[in-house]
Every structure is written in C-alpha cells, then in structure tokens.
Amino acid sequence: MNFTETPLPGAFVVALAPIADERGSFARTYCRRTFAAHGIDLPVAQCNRSHNARRRTLRGMHFQRAPYEEAKLVRCSRGALWDVIIDLRQDSPTRGRWFGVELSERNDTSLYVPAGFAHGFQTLADDTVVEYTMSAFYEPGAASGVRWNDPAFGITWPVADPILSDRDRRYEDWCP
Template sequence: MIFHETEIPGAWVIDLEQRADSRGFFARAFCAREFQAHGINPAVVQCNLSYNHVRATLRGMHYQLAPQAEAKLVRCTSGAIFDVILDLRPRSAAYCRWYGVELTASNRRMLYVPEGCAHGYLTLADGTEVFYQVSAYYAPEAERGVRWNDSAFGIRWPSEPSVISERDRAYPDFVP
C-alpha cells in the first residue's frame, strides 16, 4: 500500500500497490502492521456497506462521541464519490478544516478517517456503493453530525446534492 498524508493530522489517502501480470493484478488492501507503522488504528469491529441509487446523493457529516469515537477506512466499490472528512478535534492543528478526495471503483483509493473527525460523501455516479471498515461499534447514543453546508466549515462540494436525509439537512449551526 502507498500512504499519502493529508492536511488533516492522522488522516491518510491510501493507494493500492498493484502487482500485475497477464491475469490482472493482486494488491494488499489492509495490513495491520503497515497501518500501525503509519500511526493508523488497525482495529476493525464492524464493516458497513452503503448503496446509493442516484448521483448527487449526500450522506454526512457524521461522527460518534468518545468513548465510542470511530475511525473509518472508506473505499468506493462501485461508482464514485467525493469523500470528505472534517476535523472536529479541538486540540488539532486542523480544527474545523476539511479535506476532500475522489474515491472511485476504478482508482481503488481508500480514505482513512481518524477518530474525532466527521465524515460524509456526495455520490458522483448512479448506483454507487461504499464500503467502510470501522474501529468502534455503532452506538446510537453517541451519534452526532454537523450540517454538510455549514458556513463554519466552507466545504466545497463538486455539486449541489439532490438527495439528502432530513436528519442530515437539519443539523444546527456549528458552535465551536
């Protein structure tokens, strides 16, 4: 795997290191030792799959409070997304800053989202599927979110969402 640091401390874009031959290619998509060597939490207790019917579906920006805070390893297995993380860790040098990257089935990139960061994405194609490996169990009582278009963050989405849940649309203004 090839690890690329982002502007968000502890967040990484990960590319596969492909070994190709006449059959196609082979690549390691997860290795606890390599993750630990980069300061990445390798724990996986749950895997989630999200299917989205249409382009411009927005999901996010979600996170869980400590002690149920979760890290995520996100990849797009069909279609394409603009994937965004938002640093909500008050002691972070990147507090309230965001980072976005395009994850597609064809580029096979992954985004590692550290604990304390909100996560969301906008689909760029119909029939998009997203697969997450998660470090903590889902805890409804710890679930929180911030609004995708809150001016406190200024996230620049590639297009306006056409499908968004009422919950994601209704989060109040963020107060640091």
C-alpha cells in the first residue's frame, strides 16, 4: 500500500500495490502494522457495504458525535464515486475545509478518514458498491451530519441534481 497525505492532516489516500501474474492479482486492502507505521490506529469494529443503484446518488455528509467518533477506511469495489471529507475537529488548523478524491474499482484507491471528520460521496456510475472499515460501532443516537451543499464548505460536487435521502436533505448548515 502507498499512503499519500491529503491537505487535511491525518487523512490519507491509500493506493493498493497489487501483485500480478498470469492468474490475475492480489492486493492487501488493510494491514494494522502498515497503517500503524503511518501513525494510523484503525481498530476494526465493523465493516459496512453500500450498494448504490444509480449514478448521482449522494450520501452524506455524515459523522458520529462525541464520544462515538469513528475513523473509517472507504473503498469502491464496483463502479466509481467522488469521496468527500470535511475536517470538523475543534482544534484543527484545517477545521471547516474539505477534500475530495475519486475512488473506483479501476484505480484501486481508498480514503482513510480520521475521527472528527464528516464523510460523504456521490456516485459517478450506476451500480456502485462502497465498502467501509470502521473503527467504532454505529451508535444511532450519535449519528449526525451537515448539509451536503452548505456554502460554509463550498464543496464542488461533480454531478448536478443529486439523488438524496430525506435525512441528508434535512441536515442543517454547519455552526462552527
């Protein structure tokens, strides 16, 4: 795996390093030792899968409130998506800034999202599958979010007219 730090400290783009031969290829998608060597502690509490039938689907911007914050490793195993994170950490010099990266089955790239970040994505292809490795268990009472198009962040989404859930549509603007 190859780690590239994003402009938001603690968040990394993680590219797989597949080993290929005549049979195909093999790549490690997570290794606690390798992540620890990059200063990342990602104890695995649960793994999730999201299937998105249609291009334009937007899920986000989600996070869990303290004390249930969660770190996650996000990868696209089918299709393609624009993955976005927002730094909401109280004492961070990049608080309120966002970062986006394309994840796809072709580019073998994941995004490591530290605790204290909001996360969301928009699908760029029909039939997109997203997998999450989570550091904390889902706590329904701590689930929260900020509005996907809040002008405070100015996120550039690649596809107009997103398909949204009622919950994601109702999130309020961020109040720092």
